[in-house]
Amino acid sequence: MLLSRCTSKNLISPKIGIKFFSAKPKRDFKDARTQPKHSQAKSSSSFMMNVFRGKLETKEVFPYPDVLHADQKELITSFVGPFEKFFLESNNPTKNDENSKIDDEVLDQLWQLGAFGIQVPEKYGGLGLSNTQYGRLCEIIGQNDLSVGITLGAHQSIGFKGILLFGNEKQKEKYLPGLASEKVYAAFALTEPSSGSDAASIRTRAVKSDDGKYYIINGSKIWISNGGIADIMTVFAQTEQIDPETGEKKDKVTAFIVERSFEGVTNGPPEKKMGIKASNTTSVYFENVKVPIENVLGEEGEGFKVAMSILNNGRFGMGATLAGTMRVCIEKAVEHATNRVQFGKKIKEYGGIQEKISQMNILQYATESMAYTISQNMDQGSKEYHLEAAISKVFASESAWYVCDEAIQILGGMGFMKEAELERVLRDLRIFRIFEGTNDILRLFVVLTGIQYAGSHLKVLQNALKNPAANFGIVSSEISKRVSKSIGLGAIDFKPFVAPELLPYSQKTAACIESFGKTIEDLLVKYGKNIVNEQYILNRLSNAAIDIYAMVVTLSRSSRAYELNLPTAQHELNLTKALCIQASNRVMDNIQSTKAKSQMELLNIMGEIAGEVYTKGGVNTTHVITNC
Amino acid sequence: MSRVLVGVKRVIDYAVKVRVKPDKTGVVTEGVKHSMNPFDEIAVEEAIKLKEKKIATEVIAVSVGPTQSQEVIRTALAMGADRGVHVEVSGKDYDLLQPIHVSKILAKLALDEKADLVILGKQAIDDDSNQTAQMTAAVLDWPQGTFCNKVEKTDAGLTITREIDGGLEVIKTKIPAVLSADLRLNTPRYATLPNIMKAKKKPLKKITPKDLGVDTAPRIEVVSVEEPPVRQAGAVVPDVDTLVGKLKEGGHI
Ligand SMILES: Cc1cc2nc3c(=O)[nH]c(=O)nc-3n(C[C@H](O)[C@H](O)[C@H](O)COP(=O)(O)OP(=O)(O)OC[C@H]3O[C@@H](n4cnc5c(N)ncnc54)[C@H](O)[C@@H]3O)c2cc1C
Ligand SMILES: Cc1cc2nc3c(=O)[nH]c(=O)nc-3n(C[C@H](O)[C@H](O)[C@H](O)COP(=O)(O)OP(=O)(O)OC[C@H]3O[C@@H](n4cnc5c(N)ncnc54)[C@H](O)[C@@H]3O)c2cc1C
16 A cells, blocks of 8 residues: 555656646646736635645535525435335345346336436436436445446446537437437447556547548547447547647547447457456447547547546546445444354444444545535536545545445454355445546546646746736735735634534644645745656645545534534534544644655655565565575 | 225335334334335235226325325325325324224215225235225225235126135125235336426325315324333253243243
8 A cells, every 4th residue: 555655756757647637727837837927826616726725715615515405305305215125126236246247127127217317407318317416326326236336327427428518419419318218328438458547648549531521430448337238438539630829730639429330339248357247348449430520529639628527527426326335334334243242242342343333434424425515516516626526536435445344344254255245345346446547546636736726826926026016916915825824823714614512623624724735835845846756745645635625524514414403413523523533633644744854765765665676576585484 | 997096105114123202102203214105005006007907097196194195195106196185184183093084084085086996005014904995995885805916807897816814815896996905916116216207297186184074183092102022032941841841830831
């Protein structure tokens, strides 16, 4: 775990996967420098973006969002019962896992149920649900069968999401009704053998015909969920684009809607996998596939943005799904702990078990709180939720892994048995840390995007300072912000937002945010744009950012519970307090280790170790018995 | 046959572990998952099947109870019923509502709505009375077919296979009639999400027992509701003699 997070400077090519990040905020350090001097840096309403400046932007987190109208709440509530009932009575996750296939009958029922078109507007035959309502159904899916979850998610969360987000009216009319309710499956085809995390490096190519009426696509994709069953795919390919300003020819990614019925689309056999076995994963090949120009999705050359927006838009669903999965793991663990007697007592009585159970609940609470903060921000029209969404994906997938693992531990030998139905869940969960952006890449994405944002403000200030008289407004406003920061602790005050008894805990969070912002500024001054090469530091900053978000969403949600006097308010306050104690300590540790001399020494040693191991091709020690 | 009236009761979900209120006046219902009485789901399914076979033209779902009862009416509508009637009874009146009251309400509605068939669940899983269908038939003075296992339409009326102790009994009735659904009558369908949405637009009429001229004033009083006694721990005895001795001691033999 530790090793994967630290890589020495000299091992990294200066390019790293930065292309990956260029999708969202276009502004990077270079842009900031070439900006007109008078411009104010763009400000964001995203809570996390502002944390990178040590600023509290409460709009999206306090009070805890509550976007659904009464009738929307009633609708989703009326869906919950039948949806749960379907999973409990008709779907058999163990059987799906054993057959590496979801029963056809179950799939038919899922189509009838409306589960494949949850967010498609009603006029195209879908249920037209909001993100938050979708999240509620995701939870139920996560409680029951993650293979079904990926089949549904690959279809609507990424497979045809592009048509919903970027499709024109004609494309929507043509494709959505089939995709929403007529058993037409969709897939999202981005990954290639030589291009995973570095998605911009894809080699699949689309060449425009001379008459400009269609593109010819050639290339191959791997590990495409629903690849063997999809009739409609969102496919990404390089296309030659001419820069309108310079006239230069350049390869840029374009997104296409490709029908299997276009000749030349084939797929490989279903991959044999560790988990989510019943979800169909295959290679997909494109051989001289003729795609009409009307099937370009979004603008030509803007495909990378399309891909990133789709992934970004679907991530909260993973959080909601895994919150459901954790709920089930917790129920199983509690059930066992309250019945199992060892050493003359129910094992639930032992402190060790109690600690595990509460830790599992703390993580579940934070995961769920993140998912519904983001889904509701999205429903409110927020456009800048990419940091929060990435954080929720990382936090949810790692928490779920931990929670399921601990549930197995609490069940002891029973947990290892198939019939406890936890081993399947653990296998199914593993992929969530890898796909839709590996957690490692998302950590870098979070921290580098945040730093760019903070950096752009810093640059504006530096530029302005070259001519302070002319830029008096900028300078004074930026300086005053910084001055307030230099006053230090206490500049951020959560008092208006949190339940009275959470105040001391919120103060810990406030101190973390202030210290974090200050650290970002110091590191920017110290490393400049070379900070991108310091993954050891970046990962620690990212972990701090993730913890800060976890604290704030739980502070907010439990304060809401307190405010509404919910029967579980005290319990939620406790979950929050515990999380704040743990997370604030970690944040301070992480911040400290970005600066401490000893840590820098550690970093250098680790770099050397990795280098030696690379040279050897494996463990590089001498055996104690043979001395060779 | 034109119209079928089905009764749908909102009960604590079968999967919920029911708890008695600390003051022993009843069971805890607040914050507890409720759903349609499972036998009523079977009744609804049977009514919809009759409609699909073009034997019935309209299915009306009726629920007697507090506002939340509309949830189960919506479920019935989502399954395929055409319209709903909510007869509102709440508070103490509802806590003490008895099959006699419900059957009077249903009988009056059956006449008002010109129903040809009333199908109810054989019992509700909360109070387990198993009386409403029988009493409704009595109030209406219609024939009854209880514990239905199979219902077939014939020219003369209905041929009904009933579940009885140790076997099945086949009877014939004329229409109009009152039926009660047993477990094996059919497998109820799911309310799909698109149909739940469509159900929101189906008509749901709200009335009170007073509108029907039925008096629901409580005639009984609940003295105390108790948890079932906890099962005593068993003991393993070494041999038959000891067992016989213990049983004698306890006055069992
Ligand atoms: C079951 C399954 C289903 C999938 N479904 C789909 C689908 O439907 N559509 C689709 O397009 N794709 C799909 N994928 C592909 C998935 O998205 C990729 O596997 C994922 O993006 C990672 O890419 P990769 O496997 O090539 O790993 P790589 O990108 O090669 O990464 C390998 C390791 O290196 C690390 N790494 C990479 N770059 C850096 C860096 N700059 N700094 C530090 N560490 C780095 C990564 O974090 C990772 O740990 C699926 C994969 C699986 C296994
Ligand atoms: C694949 C497999 C192979 C096995 N092979 C063998 C074998 O060859 N021979 C053999 O004899 N056994 C074997 N076992 C049994 C194995 O050793 C037991 O499963 C193990 O000792 C744990 O016991 P348990 O499963 O009963 O869990 P429990 O003892 O019930 O423990 C359940 C949980 O409670 C915790 N717990 C228990 N007591 C306390 C306490 N006082 N304080 C805090 N926490 C507590 C445990 O740490 C655990 O997390 C095997 C098991 C498996 C799964």
